[in-house]
Amino acid sequence: MEEEFSAERLKPEDSPDKNSSCRTSDFYRVKPNLPKRFNHPEKLRGYSKKTLHPLYQTTNQTYGSKKPTVHEMPTAFHGTCRKFSENTLRCGMYKDNGFNTTLEKSPITGPNAINVLQDRITFHRSVCSERNQETGAET
Incomplete structure (x- = not known):
């Protein structure tokens, strides 16, 4: 057999x-x-x-x-429900019309520096002064 x-x-x-x-x-x-x-x-x-x-x-x-x-090849097929997507198509996506009022602060240069990375001279000074404060030396 x-x-x-x-x-x-x-x-x-x-x-x-x-x-x-x-x-x-x-x-x-x-x-x-x-x-x-x-x-x-x-x-x-x-x-x-x-x-x-x-x-x-x-x-x-x-x-x-x-x-x-x-x-x-798979032997079973389990399709997903499209209920959420169909509802989103009918109603549209949620749009946030809020106004962002926070300032972008860099963790590298400290909490008082605002977008210093774009200004290279200020960024260099802030990084050097931070290092000097840690070591106790002056420039």
Whole structure:
């Protein structure tokens, strides 16, 4: 019995590499709501056919250039609910009309300096004076 099963299962024409028309449902139990693109992996497009120079080819490019087989396809599909997105489309995105009144203060130059980074001379003086205060030396 086991010999019949293994011989029946390992026929060369059933191999996913030899026969490109294999379906995922031929090998695995799939959910009834599985999209056709997952049941027929040979119909997936977008995999690179042009060859790259082997010196500049990364391992991710090598892995991503190979089409998936039926053994790598999902057997179930759980779509997301679009209720929030549809409501946002109908009503529109929230718009904040508030007025920002805070000053941008740099943690590098201290709490009293306001946008000193754009003025290079002032920025240099503030950084040097901060270092001198820490070490106790004067410029």
